[in-house]
Amino acid sequence: MAFVAFSLAIGFLLILGSSGNKETEHQPDNCKHTLSCSECIKSHPSCVWCSAKNFTQGGESEGSRCATRPELLQRGCDEEHMIDPQGLVDIVADAPLSDNADQDTITQLAPQKVHLKLRPGEKTKFQVRFKRAEGYPIDLYYLMDLSYSMKDDLENVKKLGSDIQQVLHKVTKSVQIGFGSFVDKTVLPYVNTVKSQLRNPCPSRTERCQPPFSYRHVLSLTSNLTLLQQRVSAENISGNLDSPEGGLDAILQAAVCTDHIGWRNVTRLLVFASDDVFHMAGDGKLAGIYIPTDGRCHLNENGEYVHSNMYDYPSVGHLAQILSATNIQPIFAVTSNVLPTYEGLCELIPKSAVGELKEDSSNVVNLISQAYNNLSSTVNLEHVNLPKGIHISYDSHCPDSTTEGQPQGLCSGVKINQMVDFDVTLWMDKKSCQDGMQSFQLRVLGFNEEINVNFEPLCDCKCSDEEVFSNHCNGGLGNYSCGICSCIDGYRGKHCECQQNKHDTDVNCITMGSLPCNGRGRCECGRCACNQNVRGEFCECDNASCERNEGQVCGGPSRGVCSCGSCKCNSNYTGSACGCSLDTSACKTPSGICSGSGKCECNKCVCDKGYFNKLCSECPGCQTLCQKHSGCAECKAFRTGPLRDNCTLSCAHVNVTMMKASESSGEDRDGWCQEKTEDTLITFHVTEDKGVVHILVQEKEENAFQTNNLIVGLVLGISLLGLLIIVLYRVTIELYDRQEYQRFVKERNKERWNDAQNPLYKSATTTVMNPNFIQE
Template sequence: MLSNWFWMLSNWLYIMQSMKGVALATGAGLLLWLAATGSGETETDCGPCKPSISCRECILSHPSCAWCKERNFTKAGEADSSRCATRDELLKRGCDEHHVVNPRSSHEILENENLSENAEQGEVIQLAPQRIRLKLRPGVRESFSVSFRRAEGYPIDLYYLMDLSYSMKDDLENIKKLGYDLLAALKSVTKSVKIGFGSFVDKTVLPYVSTVKSKLANPCPDRMEQCQPPFSFKHVLSLTENATEFELKVSEQNISGNLDSPEGGFDAIMQAAVCSDRIGWRNVTRLLVFTSDDTFHMAGDGKLGGIYMPSDGKCHLNKDGVYQDSNLYDYPSVGHLAHILSASNIQPIFAVTSTTLSPYRELSELIPKSVVGELKDDSSNVVHLISDAYNNLSSTINLEHLQLPPEIQISYDSHCGITEKINKPRGECSNVKIKEMVNFTVSVEAPKQLCQQQSHGFKIKALGFSEELYVEVEMVCDCDCGDHEVESPYCSRGNGNFSCGVCSCGKNHLGKLCECEQKEHQDRDLEASCQNNSSQLCSGKGRCECGQCVCNSNKFHGQYCECDDTSCERHNGLLCGGEDHGTCSCGICSCNANYSGTACECSLDTSHCIEDGVVCSGHGHCMCNKCECDDGYFEKFCTRCPGCKTPCQLHKDCAECKAFETGPLHDNCQSSCTQVNVSVVPKQDDSEGWCNEKAEDAVITFKIKEGEGGKVFIKVVAKQETADQTRNIILGLVLGIVLIGLLLIIVYRITIEVYDRREYARFEKERKNVQWNEQVNNPLYQSATTTVVNPKFIIE
């Protein structure tokens, strides 16, 4: 709707541009007014704070609003709602600083254990503080610091999840020998390591696997080879420190098979994450190594097999560790999987072959704290890959929040040594070394809507680690003025309660101090005391209570609300030129020092009028710190005057007529130059003060000296030809030379033409005199002396 108004006004301004400037200015002013009010927010002269009936309503109206609780703060006729303004405005209006109620956001640390350096010292603490209480005023942001230090030797749980489709046959043989090497690699980082194993293929319905009975029993391409029946996910070994048991369980595994290329890995990851008790996850660093040589099925693909029910994110392993409801629930979505992994504190490592790196890298960008590594075709590099991936994950610290109320806004500043990341949706520091500490600044802001709710709180945690910070949120939605009095004597001897400088009147009592009973308020005699030479009560700008005017707004005051502090003249759109120039008091501008004028628009300073110590170059006077130039002069310091003559120009004609009897004043020289005395003198050595003025085709050099009684003495040196005259002579010579040259060229061309014509005529005459005999042989011709005949050629 507002855009339509702008379009209409712009067209109207275009039509009006040919009319008077007043119309155009009026239209432009209306356009600016619409732009200023288009947001739907209105602000009083006290800034963004609206008149409020209570301190609570005041502080909730805007983050910058404060309340003055001082008794007798308001003026005559001024409502208590005027106590709501910005802190600076209240202090300016005389409220004592100790009586300004302006609650701010704050925080209090409730639990802050020291950070650990070594995981073997007992309970490991890597995140501090552990508990904090935030007091948030709506719209006022509060910040607090969070520190993280990587402890040495932090325990690791690693669950190896392997694709057992037929294409991974060679890889399985290498995985069977993996246990000791994998434990040895991880124990170089920490002494407490546990490993487990699980495998997956795909859902056991068409079109994922063949449902032919023989293929369900043996899905191998070659019937002479034995494979185990297909399955979705099978948990084989819970987390253990026994490498021998790992190799034994893995060695019992056999390859399986399916039909399509994508695998059912998402089902396996989901069950490995949610079946925490069966897997044996500890509250330590949790790694899930996912190995495959192909892509993955995701939410929606289950419809191809007639599976429509979304994944419920719950554990469905039977007593044998098999995902028994895989044909009932669809594959998880990427978002669901990312949420479960983050909530379970599991960091996935996708070890995949080169042909599938691209889709898994895109998947890793959507799953926090995950990495992708290139797996060789036979998985021979898996130990090295896992070691590098773990170092990458553990050296990256990601700080994120959980269970955050949707209305609260939160941002992170990450201080990672010399690197800083400011105002990000999560904290992140990379390449953090063991025992190195990094710091984060967390900023939180809440809207006033949260004042209607009871309790709030959220968690902040470092992804991949067990520690977390719990943040209690307490909303500051009311004022703690500390002056509450029940049936206060200040409120007309107990007719009301007193709080935050204001009386809350009891039943049947009215007035600022609860001084009137309701029946008295209805008495017309009391209303008469609210009128001042006007038929309207309180000048039409307030209401009459107990014979006293209570004005409708902060901008009105006085016994009869007759004073309007917004009706003063404006300068540059600001009331009384702005606070730096003056203030409005009852319709009249009260100017500050160095300012004057009805709108305090005129500065008494003259610094902007002076150049080289001269005010306005001597051709004007300073008014409101700007030069007002004399007639004909302009520019900032009145330095230019195209129509004004210099002294040299004024006396040039007199100097010429008296010295040389030439020039425009030649005929009446004596009468026109009566006060001028001219003498011709030799050339002087000094060059200062001499005038060089052009007179027709010459330049007159002279010096002026003013004497008493208006007499002017002029010394004339000489009258010299100007450069223009010399230039004309040279130009004439050049033109003469050019004309002579052209004439010579023309004569030469005529001579050549006459000669050529004569020679051609002589040639024609000689040609006609020659006699030719056509029967006479050419004397230069000679016949052939040798004849050659082909002996094989016979003419029949």
């Protein structure tokens, strides 16, 4: 048992130690000992530079000008000389959001242009609004698998043009539809390269199929339904060898060949219809094709993908990037046998949808309608071209929910003309200071509008005290700016008072036989230039050696600062490490400080002997205030109880006042006591004043125990009566049922059925005798 207790104790100490370390890690680091204002403000958002002339004292390095605002204030730096650049959000363009698409300029995303000033490590936030405008135009490109297994689907697709346009006209007046088809790469092992099979890849020679091809753009986006039906009706089925198709090749070419397809800057939908899986990057090696796709358009004048056999299939990641860049939302209409594969593909491609296609594609119109509604009601806000060193997070305020700190903004179920808000938070690293003015874009997937965000790093100090060859710098041997001298070549020191070609002597930096500058700095020009957190003529004061509280020196700037090895606490803290708060709010209770059973030290209760918990309100074995004075309350008010024979002597310091129950019914009952006596309950309130106890006792109105007994007896009587009624009812029903059953049995025995054969009855079988059959 001793070993177990010891192990638990060690484990508890380790947990405390680790939690303490974690807490320390979350505390902001002290500002670094920097020698310039720009390095100071880049070190941490809480660091401030003091540019006051002659601010540093004897032995203090100029790097001590970099500190937190409370520390600099305590050291005597006024607000006028504090360099503390703050981030800024400037909304440059913010056009109102449109309600419908009938206007010349449709605005669904605001603001349109934002200018920011960012300080390294400081978070800056601005708001983005989005509202779906009614009637936003749609471009739909139908991309169909023409391998032989889709033969029956092609016949239905030839009739779909008007149906698709009719469905989309319910949400917008401007609809354009295009068409393209694909099979696979025209080399082994994807297609049969025998000449006869290349001419007619159909399984039966009596059936005509068009030669196989990779991808062919048939019709650019148009609102002419007659032309659409003519061009699609002229298409014929083709064929290939293996099951996977070249669909990813076709999607990529349809996405990047903007001029051939005729994409407008509107909602772009690409419907991909197939009944099989797809080839992806790496599969081309089966045919000796190893060059990765370059992501460019390779369609000839006839709309054919001419370099299909040169480039490998695209990877899913490359395809997702292309679709996102071109703002195209794919809808995968596939049969049930490959539905799980395309559901997995949708998880990798943003703003995509998948639906189950019937074997003959008869439900494709409803599938497109449902997929479009799902895509258009989902709002994805994302960033594009985000520079290195810039970090971003989104808080999404949706109609039914709110999410915070996500890598992208996302709201689902957004209706037309319903506005959603996003809070965009930015912060930057120090390395972004080297690049000057930068920009990136925010956009909602599926829409062509963008927010242009320009940001300017705040990495340099703009001080108003600049002097070239200042007299403050030893008569013009340096430039003065932000409170310090930048010496010309050959000179150094706070005021450029030392020549670098002359050796310094350490004699003036040594005291009492110690090391130069006590080993806490370096000797420059016969003076000590102390290290960080050290000051004094000989660096004798260490401002980092004070006691720590909660992982910080002197409890942190909000509690006190370290001055030459000892803590100087702020007005509301005390103690050697400023860890003791003079506030008493955490000790207050309705019964007084620490329930009257302790004293408040450092805003925590120190309980009297026997009492414990946070407010000293528990004491096993101790009498409570109610128990302590209940005897005197009873004997003086009602002349009953254990003290009734000795009440005057035992309760000489107690004053009792009677009051009616009606007079106290509306008062606050907190602090009132109820104690059980021989035959009743007494209610009273106790206060103490300078050793005299005042008890306010409520008069008895009735014997509580008699009342309780009467109520209990009444409840039991009603319960027994109800139980008796239920038993009588059940017995009556049982007797009646038995009587009816006996009568039924008697009547059943009297029944007599007619056994005569029905003259209309005919047997289900017929027997025919062979007249030539001779039976032995």
